Amino acid sequence: MIKFLNKYKAFIIGPSIVLPLFYFLDYIGFIILPEDKTYEIVIYTLIWGLIIALPIYYYQYLKTKKKTVIRVISLIILFVMTLVIDSMMNFPDNPITFILLMVFWLGIAYLLVPGFMKKYWKLIAVFYIPLLAYFIYLRLFSGDLEAYLIIKEDFPFIVFFLPIPILFLVWIFEQWKWIQNLKAEKSKTELSLLRTQINPHFFFNTLNNLYALTVKNSDQAPEVILKLSDMMRYTIYEGEKDLVKLQDEIDYLKNYIELHKIRYRKSVDIKFDHDIDNSITVAPLLYIILLENAFKHGVETLAENAFIHIDLFEKDNFIYFVIENNFDPNEVKASNGIGLKNLKRRLSLLYENKHELRIESAGNNHKTILKISKHA
Template identity: 45%
Template structure:
């Protein structure tokens, strides 16, 4: 699409340049025939009719040029917005696939051992997948919908693990707040992947979500095993930062701290 736009732009430039040269040359030839061998240099030397034609011509040419420039700016802005939308959708589609695969593998191993538990896991997983497929394609969802999705995710993990986990999820949200879907779940996934997953005991995940008509604050804290902490920033966190940059430019702050086997993340977002 970009290459086509460049080709069309170059074609228009060539046409305007050719017309700009051809018409004045035609007038000069006409002048030469009309006035004989006298050279024409200044506009006042031209017959009045030809002078008027030249003024009208260049006025029209100027208007066409301005309109063309405006149309190109509009096309570039549209292209930029479409590119941004495609990138956001691509990033959203990267959320959760590994989690779903891991859950399916876990359920496969539980089918013969604990049928009732497997059934509960399947119901919770289907709810999560339904949200990811249908709500994940939207540009925004209500905070209530996102909270329900996170709660289902937490409930699924409560059923999944055999070890005790201190999971707390406190919310105080307004009624009219909206947010990009699947935005907060990345931080929640990291808390389980890098924290709960590697701890045999005393694992915890504490989450607070507060919002009003103008602002949302999401805080999450979890403990982890320092021996298992990854050396590089994970793909999920990079994904989150990129999505925030594209969808909420200059409207967010994301801070993370890791100290004494405790990881904290705080996201402040202008709604």
Template identity: 50%
Template sequence: MKKHKTNSFKFFGLIVFFILVLVNDANSKMIDNPITIIGIISIGLLFTSIVASKFFKKYALFTIVFYVLSLSYYIYLRVYIDDINVYLQQEKEIKIILTIPFFLLILGWFFQQWKWMKTLESKKTKAELSLLKNQINPHFFFNTLNNLYGLTVEKSDDAPNVVLKLSDMMRYTIYMAKEDFVSLKDEVDYLKNYIELHKIRYQKKVDIQFTYSNLSDYQIAPLLYIIALENAFKHGAEKLTENAYIHIHISTNDGVILFEIENNFEKPRSKQDFGIGLDNLKQRLQLLYPKKHQLIIESTNSVYKFVLKLEAK
């Protein structure tokens, strides 16, 4: 009441006005008393102007002009002609005409609120996606830069190749990842560069197989697969001293994109091992592919398998 004192007084005034209209109508012996009709319409419009003031102002002129004309015709039939039979012949039509604009205002206001809520929801979703993208894989670039420094000190022939691939990855992350969707081919190229950089780092043999086909016509949200691939290296190849493998396969069929990755590891993984990575991915999938994705994660006998099915957009 204290916070909205002005509106509180307005509502109180409307209640008093409404009571006076009802009392007048009860004491009147006239059918469809013009004072009652005009009073009720005025109360409805005033109530709308208080509850949805900005919306009402947009259509106030049109509404007032409409009611001036329609009420003038109503008063002409009901008072000026003063023939109840003539009025009763058009009673239903007149009441419909007088009622429809008020309900249109109410429906219009609810539709505006619905659009506003949808806009807020969309902005919230985009903000969440932006935050989740920014959480992806930042330490990889720092580790690669450290490795690059070591290669340059050693004057290794691999240094220029590392610079080129890291540059391509950074360009993709900074520019392409801002898009809602990218081509599946670009996403595969990003994964290939990531794999090649890791191959240069390792001094041991790792069986890495990456197979894919029919990618050109499909679109996908960027940076969805990198978390699973990063985990395969982090928890598998980097910890195993021998016989490490990572097998990746991407296939497409009838609008469905299937991504599979399998790797072996030394010790059973715990949920804590993933950090924010897997949770990040699950949140993005819920936001981008609600009810249009299937995520399967299996870990048995030192073999970890990650399967993600997406309905392409």
């Protein structure tokens, strides 16, 4: 708590300076504080306290920004001149004071958010010019002072500063939009990174197997080269797309299965049923991780009677991918599950609340069910 207060002490110092100063200026008659409107004093104290606190807080930064400091000093001088002119003219609610105040507040806004002010200067003009014109009309052309004060009772001139909160809301919207864009860019970057993590060990293992086949002059070598080429092309080019046809994913999985059949010398019962509209589009490279796990943690742990059964189907506007395999509990090694974490993260980014991943184990059987929406 002490560390926090020490870091932000400038925002305590600011109001602490302003409030006594207000009452001193009121005491000598330089300004008049409203006696029955405490909330106005609080608001003014917070605003001016913030204005004083910011230069203190950013002192080290401001030392490197001389132009900014000059602008701040110019605005302070402008405000002081406004107060002096207002007190010397002895003219209640005089237009010169309001114009100078308007310039001052717009100058503060420009100093804080120059890009925003440049972008929305037309919107600012649409708000301020009619209000200023209406005020000048009321004050100078609607009748005598008494008539103006009567109108002011029904139309409190605090409304003159109405554009400030409105423009502040526009600025908040701009920040929200910027944050959303930033999140989208972060998600795209993260997805790109996750895609690069997909099955590199598989390609290395397959290349090693290919090397062994070429040494033996095996007739399977050309087939392996072709299938591996297709898979690498799909991973590199199709994997970068947002959506691909389900048929392309099915072909990719089939190539993976065929390459593993060539790799293993033992008999493995592999079934892949896909009763589904193959033109449906899905995010690429979602199912390969589950298939990899079935081989790595299932087939590779068993000397015989290994199986992998896959069922891909649609039901109630969802696509189901169900994969079941057996394994040897005594041979299963502890794993950090990077592939599965990768998949879960991609699903949360791509399908958010429109997916379900369920993992079930019973005895020496392992079953994973992935359900994703067709209309994500």
